[in-house]
Amino acid sequence: MSDAVDPTVPPSGPGCVECEAANGWWFHLRRCSACGHIGCCDDSLARHAAAHWRESGHPIIRSFEPGEDWFWNYETNEYYDGPELAPPESHPPEQTVPGPSERLPKDWMAQLQRRGD
Template sequence: MTLDAEVAHVTVRVGLNGQVPRCQHLDLLVAVKHGLPECKQCLALGWVWARLLVCLSCGWVACSDDSPGGHAKGHYEETDHPVVAELDPGSTWRWCYVHGRTV
């Protein structure tokens, strides 16, 4: 189903039962090897992170937004690499910074 917003001249695609459309940024990802399980910026500052995230575009590892530095988001702002995943064995959590949601 396609909804047309006449005022904004934008077409929004809506999935079944109100589901959001698939994030197209996932289709652009290739397999990357991630770095060491540490946030280098936090280590340099003597900070402790809450969670580590890995950039799925380049493999850069950095702390999450709920950490004091929020360095993963900073990496996105510098590089425009849109999708990160939690660096935790067995986790399937992924976040798209462009869409501002889990994917």
């Protein structure tokens, strides 16, 4: 599991890589602990963090939300005790959740609820 976490790699940016490319939005963000890829969480519409795990084989993520420092292992479906990672530890605190605010549809809550059905 040592190759699943590289504490020297910085995050790929302040938002979900794929959502940014598609001019989309996300609910919460997750950081790949192996390569720094930032993806949206499983409560987001696109679930890019989990897709990154399936495509890359990198199973360990860390929350990329301000004030959160937990890790998750997709392979074992359990929390993981990980090290401190290269900064920054979260998206900028002024970035809205969900976000980014300028791209949120008016019915974002309904969209998330429909996705959960």
